[in-house]
Amino acid sequence: MLKKPAEDWRAARRESARASVLTAAWGLVREEGLAALSLRELARRAGITTPTVYAYFESKNAILDAMFAQAAQAFVDLKHSLPVTDDPRHDLLADAQAFVTFCVTDVPRYQLLFQHSVPGFTPSAESYELAVGALETTRELLARNGVHDPRHLDIWTAVTVGLVGQQVSNDPGGDRWIGLVEDVTRMFLAQYAHGDTT
The missing domain is CATH 1.10.357.10 (Tetracycline Repressor, domain 2)
Structure with missing residues (x-):
């Protein structure tokens, strides 16, 4: 069964958001080190709220x-x-x-x-x-x-x-x-x- 366009759009949006979080995470650890990875700072850099991070990743x-x-x-x-x-x-x-x-x-x-x-x-x-x-x-x-x-x-x-x-x-x-x-x-x-x- 083919996916509906709306489902494809949601999946693409989710993957894009996950990629943005990971890009922000790499930026953070390259500047501050691995120990500095915090969900609060990561959310700030990604332009989202901390709870939203959990929508894409279940944990740090x-x-x-x-x-x-x-x-x-x-x-x-x-x-x-x-x-x-x-x-x-x-x-x-x-x-x-x-x-x-x-x-x-x-x-x-x-x-x-x-x-x-x-x-x-x-x-x-x-x-x-x-x-x-x-x-x-x-x-x-x-x-x-x-x-x-x-x-x-x-x-x-x-x-x-x-x-x-x-x-x-x-x-x-x-x-x-x-x-x-x-x-x-x-x-x-x-x-x-x-x-x-x-």
Whole structure:
């Protein structure tokens, strides 16, 4: 059965309103940090009343979950946008550099995706599945480089996220740890790239 035009209009209006709330939420956390996300301030920025926020999101955590999903999708899209060459080492380095840039250019997004920065918030299974998809892309890229042990995937993610954490905490706006990405990639592959490449 086809939807009536009025139903289509209402659904489009609801989605537009939800998008406006999320845009306001990102603006707020990028200016003030994740801890500053309050429904009252969010409503003010979105030009609506606080109770109206609840018409679109059942809770603050629901807003955070939608933001997490947007951030995870942006990360997946970034990883899929990177060119695949016949040089897997080059591709791993490009992936690592893109990851670090993705994180340091939007610290609240990085904190939401890769740290537990908001007490009491855990992403929904649906939102988290997007992040798992990005991790699977990394696993495949490591396999192309002869790295197959799941422990080594954990080491790779710990090292790359660690570089971001150091950069964000100790040299915001600089490039001290960003400049180490190539060295770290080379060291990692020298230590762990001993399996068959795919």
